[in-house]
Amino acid sequence: xxxxxxxxxxxxxxxxxxxxxxxxxxxxxxxxxxxxxxxxxxxxxxxxxxxxxxxxxxxxxxxxxxxxxxxxxxxxxxxxxxxxxxxxxxxxxxxxxxxxxxxxxxxxxxxxxxxxxxxxxxxxxxxxxxxxxxxxxxxxxxxxxxxxxxxxxxxxxxxxxxxxxxxxxxxxxxxxxxxxxxxxxxxxxxxxxxxxxxxxxxxxxxxxxxxxxxxxxxxxxxxxxxxxxxxxxxxxxxxxxxxxxxxxxxxxxxxxxxxxxxxxxxxxxxxxxxxxxxxxxxxxxxxxxxxxxxxxxxxxxxxxxxxxxxxxxxxxxxxxxxxxxxxxxxxxxxxxxxxxxxxxxxxxxxxxxxxxxxxxxxxxxxxxxxxxxxxxxxxxxxxxxxxxxxxxxxxxxxxxxxxxxxxxxxxxxxxxxxxxxxxxxxxxxxxxxxx
Amino acid sequence: xxxxxxxxxxxxxxxxxxxxxxxxxxxxxxxxxxxxxxxxxxxxxxxxxxxxxxxxxxxxxxxxxxxxxxxxxxxxxxxxxxxxxxxxxxxxxxxxxxxxxxxxxxxxxxxxxxxxxxxxxxxxxxxxxxxxxxxxxxxxxxxxxxxxxxxxxxxxxxxxxxxxxxxxxxxxxxxxxxxxxxxxxxxxxxxxxxxxxxxxxxxxxxxxxxxxxxxxxxxxxxxxxxxxxxxxxxxxxxxxxxxxxxxxxxxxxxxxxxxxxxxxxxxxxxxxxxxxxxxxxxxxxxxxxxxxxxxxxxxxxxxxxxxxxxxxxxxxxxxxxxxxxxxxxxxxxxxxxxxxxxxxxxxxxxxxxxxxxxxxxxxxxxxxxxxxxxxxxxxxxxxxxxxxxxxxxxxxxxxxxxxxxxxxxxxxxxxx
Numbered sequence: 073x074x075x076x077x078x079x080x081x082x083x084x085x086x087x088x089x090x091x092x093x094x095x096x097x098x099x100x101x102x103x104x105x106x107x108x109x110x111x112x113x114x115x116x117x118x119x120x121x122x123x124x125x126x127x128x129x130x131x132x133x134x135x136x137x138x139x140x141x142x143x144x145x146x147x148x149x150x151x152x153x154x155x156x157x158x159x160x161x162x163x164x165x166x167x168x169x170x171x172x173x174x175x176x177x178x179x180x181x182x183x184x185x186x187x188x189x190x191x192x193x194x195x196x197x198x199x200x201x202x203x204x205x206x207x208x209x210x211x212x213x214x215x216x217x218x219x220x221x222x223x224x225x226x227x228x229x230x231x232x233x234x235x236x237x238x239x240x241x242x243x244x245x246x247x248x249x250x251x252x253x254x255x256x257x258x259x260x261x262x263x264x265x266x267x268x269x270x271x272x273x274x275x276x277x278x279x280x281x282x283x284x285x286x287x288x289x290x291x292x293x294x295x296x297x298x299x300x301x302x303x304x305x306x307x308x309x310x311x312x313x314x315x316x317x318x319x320x321x322x323x324x325x326x327x328x329x330x331x332x333x334x335x336x337x338x339x340x341x342x343x344x345x346x347x348x349x350x351x352x353x354x355x356x357x358x359x360x361x362x363x364x365x366x367x368x369x370x371x372x373x374x375x376x377x378x379x380x381x382x383x384x385x386x387x388x389x390x391x392x393x394x395x396x397x398x399x400x401x402x403x404x405x406x407x408x409x410x411x412x413x414x415x416x417x418x419x420x421x422x423x424x425x426x427x428x429x430x431x432x433x434x435x436x437x438x439x440x441x442x443x444x445x446x447x448x449x450x451x452x453x454x455x456x457x458x459x460x461x462x463x464x465x466x467x468x469x470x471x472x473x474x475x476x477x478x479x480x481x482x483x484x485x486x487x488x489x490x491x492x493x494x495x496x497x498x499x500x501x502x503x504x505x506x507x
Numbered sequence: 508x509x510x511x512x513x514x515x516x517x518x519x520x521x522x523x524x525x526x527x528x529x530x531x532x533x534x535x536x537x538x539x540x541x542x543x544x545x546x547x548x549x550x551x552x553x554x555x556x557x558x559x560x561x562x563x564x565x566x567x568x569x570x571x572x573x574x575x576x577x578x579x580x581x582x583x584x585x586x587x588x589x590x591x592x593x594x595x596x597x598x599x600x601x602x603x604x605x606x607x608x609x610x611x612x613x614x615x616x617x618x619x620x621x622x623x624x625x626x627x628x629x630x631x632x633x634x635x636x637x638x639x640x641x642x643x644x645x646x647x648x649x650x651x652x653x654x655x656x657x658x659x660x661x662x663x664x665x666x667x668x669x670x671x672x673x674x675x676x677x678x679x680x681x682x683x684x685x686x687x688x689x690x691x692x693x694x695x696x697x698x699x700x701x702x703x704x705x706x707x708x709x710x711x712x713x714x715x716x717x718x719x720x721x722x723x724x725x726x727x728x729x730x731x732x733x734x735x736x737x738x739x740x741x742x743x744x745x746x747x748x749x750x751x752x753x754x755x756x757x758x759x760x761x762x763x764x765x766x767x768x769x770x771x772x773x774x775x776x777x778x779x780x781x782x783x784x785x786x787x788x789x790x791x792x793x794x795x796x797x798x799x800x801x802x803x804x805x806x807x808x809x810x811x812x813x814x815x816x817x818x819x820x821x822x823x824x825x826x827x828x829x830x831x832x833x834x835x836x837x838x839x840x841x842x843x844x845x846x847x848x849x850x851x852x853x854x855x856x857x858x859x860x861x862x863x864x865x866x867x868x869x870x871x872x873x874x875x876x877x878x879x880x881x882x883x884x885x886x887x888x889x890x891x892x893x894x895x896x897x898x899x900x901x902x903x904x905x906x907x908x909x910x911x912x913x914x915x916x917x918x919x920x921x922x923x
Contacts, residue, residue, distance in 0.1 A: 136777060136904070144903025145896055148864075152842055152899075161867040161906060167914055175914075229892075253907050288613065289907070314620075314774075314911035316613055324610070326720055354609060386609050 102215065102262050103208040107241065110212055114241075115142060115229050116222030117284050139285040142229065143244070144312065146216040147254050150246050155214060157181060160250045170440030172318040172346075175426045178435035182249050182428060193399050196298045196374045200267040206305035207245065207259050215245045216256065219281060227284070240264045242277060247309065251421060251428055255311035258292065266306035268297050270370035270382075276363035278308045282388035283359060289314040291385050293420035296370075298379030298399050300419035308384075309420070318425030319392055320385055322346040327461075330471045336361035340470065342461070343392070347447035348423050349457040350394040351464070359388060365468050366391045372467035378460060381420035394423050395460050398450040411446050418450045541596050544568040544577040548650075548657060548754070549746040554578070556742045562735035563587075563641075563663040565599065569619070569656050569769040572776035572799070573598055577658070586665060588634035599661060604632035608721070615645065620770040622647045622656050622758070626732065628666060628722050640666040642724035644732040647769075648743055649758040656769040657754050658743070662735045664728045767796060774908035780901050782879040783817060784866070787837070791816045795875070804882055806852035817878060820859070822850040833863055840865045840873055842902075844895065846883070858883035862898040866906050869914035877905045 100106050115138065134141075150156065158181040165177040191198050200206070218241045222228065240261035247255040258281055260266070260274040278292050292310040295301040324341035338356040343349065351369070356362035366382065373380045373395055383392040398418050401407050414434045416427055427443060429435045452460060465472060545553050545566065557566075563583035565576050579594045587594075587602065594601075603612060607630045618625035624646040630638050644662040649655065724732075740756055747754045767775075767784075775784070781800040785792045793814045802809060805820065812819070821830065829847045836843035842864035849859040860881040868874035879898040 134779065137900075140778070140904040141892065141897060141900030144907065145898075145900030148899040148903045148906070149896070159867075161910055162871045164871040165869045165910075165914060253910055254903070288616065312907045314907055315914055316617055320613055321610070355605070386613070390609055 100212045101208060102210050102212065102243065102245075102259075104263055106212065107208075107263060111231055112212065112215055112218050112241075112243070113142075113229055113231055114218040114220060115284075116220055116227060117280055118222055118225050118227045135286060137229075138227070139287055139290060139312075142217060143256065143285070144254050147246060147256065150214070150216070153213070155246060155248060157249050160255070161253055164435070167315065168438050168440050168443060172425065172440055172443075173316065173321065174318050174438075174440055174443040175313070175315060176435055176438040176443075177251070177426070177428045178432060179251075179428045180430055180432070182251075182430070191297065191304050193298050194403070196296050196377050196379050197269055198267060198297055198304055200265050200304060202265065205303060206265065207243075207257070207262055207303070207307065208265065208305075210245060214248065215243045217244055218242060219244050219258065219277070221280075244281075247311075250311065251426070252311040252313050254290070255309065258308040258310060260306055260308075268295075268301045268304050268306055269374050270294065270296075270367050272364055272367040274306060274308075275367040275370070276360055278384055279359050279363045279388040279391075281308075281310065282384045285310075286387055287312070288316075288386050290387075291317070291383060291424075293384070293424070294382040295419045296374060296379050296381070298377075299381050299396050300399070300417045313426065317383075317385070319343070319346060319348075319350070319383065319423070320390070324352050327351075327465075328473060329465070330473055336365065338362050338365045340365070340465075347444045348394050348396070348451040349454070350392050350423075351461065353391040353393065354386075354389055362388075362391065366393060368468045369393055369464045372464055373460070376463070381423055383420050383424050385424075392424070394420075394450075395452050395457070396423070396450045397452055397456075401449060407449055411449065414442075414446070416446060418447060423447060423450060538596070540571050541568075541575060541577050544571065544658070548750055548752045549743055550749040552749075553742070553746045556746060557739065560735065560738045560742065562731070562738075563665075564735060564739060565594075565661045565663075566739075567599060567659045567661065569659060569773055572773075574619070574659075574773055583663065586633070586639075586663070587631070593634070602631040604630070604636075604638060606630055606638060607632075615643070618645055619659065619773075620768075622649075622769060626729065628724055630719075630722075631663070640668075640719070640722040642666055642728050642732050644729075644736055646736055646740070646756065648740065648754045648756065651753045651755050651759050654758050655767075655772075657752075660736065660739050660743075662732050662739070664724065664732045664735075666722050666724050666728055668722075768912070771908055771912060772796070775905065778901055778904050780879065780897060781881070782877055782901050782905070783812075784875040784877055784905070785817055786875055787873060792876070801880065804851075804857075804880060805849075811852075820849040821847075822856075824848045824856065825850075833861075836863060837865075837876060844898075849880075860894055860898070862895070862902065864902045864906075866902075866909045868909050868912040874909055874912065875905075877902055 100110070117138075151159070158179075160179070163177050163179045163181075165175065168174045168176055191201075191204070202208075217229075220242055240263045242258065242260045243262050245257045245259060247257055258278060260277050266274070278294070282290065282292050290310060290312045292308045294308050297304060323344045325344055326339055326341045329340075336356055338361055339354055341352045341354075343352060353362060353366050353369075356365070370380065370382065370393070378395050379397070379399060380393060380395045382394070384390075385392065396418070398407070402412070415430055416422055421428075425443070427438070427446075429438060451457070462472070557578060558581060560580065561582065562580060563586045564580045565583055566578035567574055568577045571577075575596045575598060576594050579589075579591055584591060584594070600612075611627055611629050614625060614627055615629075624644075626642065626644045629641055629643040631641050631643075632638050642664040644664070646660055647656045648658045648660060650657040743754055744756075775796055775798065778798060779800060780798065781804045782798050783794045783801055784796040786795045789795075794812050794817055795814075797809055797812055802812075807819075818830075825848050829845045832845055833843060842862065844860070844862045846858060846860050848856055849861075850856060860883055862879045864877050864879075865873040866875045866877050879901045881894040881898060883894075
């Protein structure tokens with residue numbers, strides 16, 4: 073039975089410079105000392121990854137249970153308990169007029185303290201450092217529930233008695249500086265202290281969460297190190313926003329492969345008419361097929377030190393992968409001062425089209441042109457993207473037909489090279505025929 | 508912030524209707540809602556009038572939870588292979604399948620949310636599981652009196668496979684290449700190939716259908732869609748005059764209360780618990796939305812309470828201090844949880860675990876208050892959830908729905 077406890081307000085604020093040492097372990101943290109004995113509720117999702125519209129039995133959880141009652145409801149509870157640094161719903165937000173529908177939010181409170189950069193930004197893979205801030209130090213009041221696979225056919229919620237003794241628990245915790253309502257962190261196998269790097273099992277867990285939530289407006293995102301992840305402890309972010317992201321609306325073109333659809337049924341397309349070059353993965357007979365394709369692509373990228381961001385969209389049916397190079401450009405002084413002044417670090421949400429702006433002036437003057445220019449800086453160049461894409465395909469076992477090489481040279485109308493960021497290709501609607 | 512702990516709930520023998528009877532009544536209600544959806548507005552003769560219109564189309568009602576289909580034309584049933592019973596009351600996504608383009612689904616969802624017309628090619632699935640391409644033409648029909656979307660109409664025109672060489676010209680070749688004057692070329696080619704008058708409904712060759720990324724509709728097909736749309740709109744407009752609840756293809760600009768958008772109503776309709784929304788911007792903070800469960804809990808009908816202040820639930824035995832507490836919380840725009848004695852329409856009493864919370868829209872300002880009721884006596888839903896947790900779930904769901912209000916996407920793409 074979930075009950076309300078009176079808890080002291082805001083103990084852990086993981087964005088603070090001095091995360092501090094846990095005060096012994098009566099702190100009820102997420103470390104090995106406290107978590108196994110905790111009584112956190114466990115949401116156990118069922119094995120069938122694509123839940124069908126079933127008739128509602130008396131004991132079966134209603135379809136909106138996971139997202140509304142459990143996740144959003146518990147989030148609201150933490151709001152009432154004062155655990156967030158500010159009320160994000162009091163932050164003004166708007167859709168920037170234009171064709172793409174970039175979303176801007178004015179949030180002056182989110183970046184009051186400087187983000188600690190506790191690790192190098194030029195290496196995508198770095199070892200976990202227990203001395204630096206990580207999620208085992210977070211207080212349990214910030215955790216909403218555990219999220220794990222059930223043995224059986226039905227999802228159910230139960231209170232853990234600490235005696236499962238099986239796998240390492242995965243938790244869903246609040247983000248105390250939320251971008252939007254319902255902003256949470258999914259931390260797979262928190263006790264295993266995994267560094268921020270993608271592996272197949274964790275990625276599948278993330279897809280399962282998207283699928284379980286069952287709403288196209290609840291998305292998950294991942295930032296690698298070097299692509300503006302701030303904590304080197306494996307985590308995904310998620311939140312709810314009931315408008316489409318610009319990237320979700322962008323047209324795509326399937327990348328033909330020799331096998332037609334890959335054996336697993338997953339198709340890979342590339343984004344068109346979008347400032348950041350990216351790949352879109354969809355389909356798959358099982359969720360795991362999709363998860364593995366994306367995970368293997370990410371594994372190649374991180375092994376080759378290419379920072380990237382991932383957006384899980386459409387309830388886990390579509391996954392966007394963006395290799396990026398902004399941090400490197402920033403370090404080399406190649407980004408214009410005007411863009412730097414807005415202090416927007418283009419992580420997965422920004423790339424998807426949701427920008428949080430700190431200054432009123434930037435918010436009021438936010439234009440589609442600004443958004444496009446900022447994001448165009450993030451993108452790999454066409455040549456580099458093509459190169460990376462080829463390697464990724466090799467890594468995931470897809471082969472493109474030979475004639476692709478010739479057509480690449482002929483492509484002039486597709487998203488421009490980053491050397492010409494002002495040019496935003498706008499083709500009249502009637503002339504766009506997609507393959 | 509005022510947050511009271513919930514006192515332990517004792518079971519009392521108050522008047523409550525047994526849950527199963529309620530469920531039955533609800534099921535019966537929804538069937539009635541489907542049946543009455545058209546007749547209440549367009550009179551009993553509308554079905555006949557619609558049956559005379561050629562073409563495949565569906566009519567849906569966004570005011571009913573789940574946005575169900577309330578009418579399916581003969582042509583549609585023949586094309587899809589379903590019977591009327593199998594389709595009425597279901598949501599339109601039942602015709603989507605694994606190869607249906609997800610972006611197209613997104614576009615349809617957004618057109619519904621933004622209450623505008625959309626014409627798009629779509630891969631749908633028949634009852635036997637075979638896929639087929641259609642030109643999907645969606646448009647809203649607005650009630651003149653309240654400005655809300657009364658119904659959505661979805662006209663569907665099958666797009667047959669063109670001859671091989673033509674599809675190659677359009678679909679083959681370099682991916683991502685954008686053609687300049689392509690449209691004109693394609694149009695003239697298509698007219699030549701479109702003498703496929705015979706048997707447009709059956710696309711015998713399904714092989715490779717799912718591999719097609721898209722299939723353009725010809726001008727002929729678009730015309731057929733528009734013609735059917737106009738006929739349907741004309742019939743609906745005409746017959747709506749019989750009941751006085753006139754409709755129009757355009758939303759009339761109303762002074763005074765702007766209605767809740769149909770997308771908000773759709774979102775709220777999915778929340779199966781007792782709650783109301785009140786509008787603090789309007790004088791006397793009236794109720795602007797009430798869930799079905801609220802109506803069954805209190806015994807009132809919707810039209811009796813919309814526009815009224817929430818206080819009709821209070822009575823002589825309701826503690827004044829608690830009411831004061833609620834008012835104070837509202838003053839400072841905070842949430843509160845209280846327990847108070849409330850009255851149903853028939854005068855019977857119940858202990859109401861009430862949670863009141865401000866709900867902000869995209870401007871960051873409070874747009875509504877949500878009041879979530881739990882009858883202390885009601886049988887627990889067996890999920891082991893505290894009532895308060897269920898209440899907060901309602902608040903969360905309402906907050907995300909309202910947050911996107913006034914976050915108007917604007918005309919992102921002109922629909923053709």
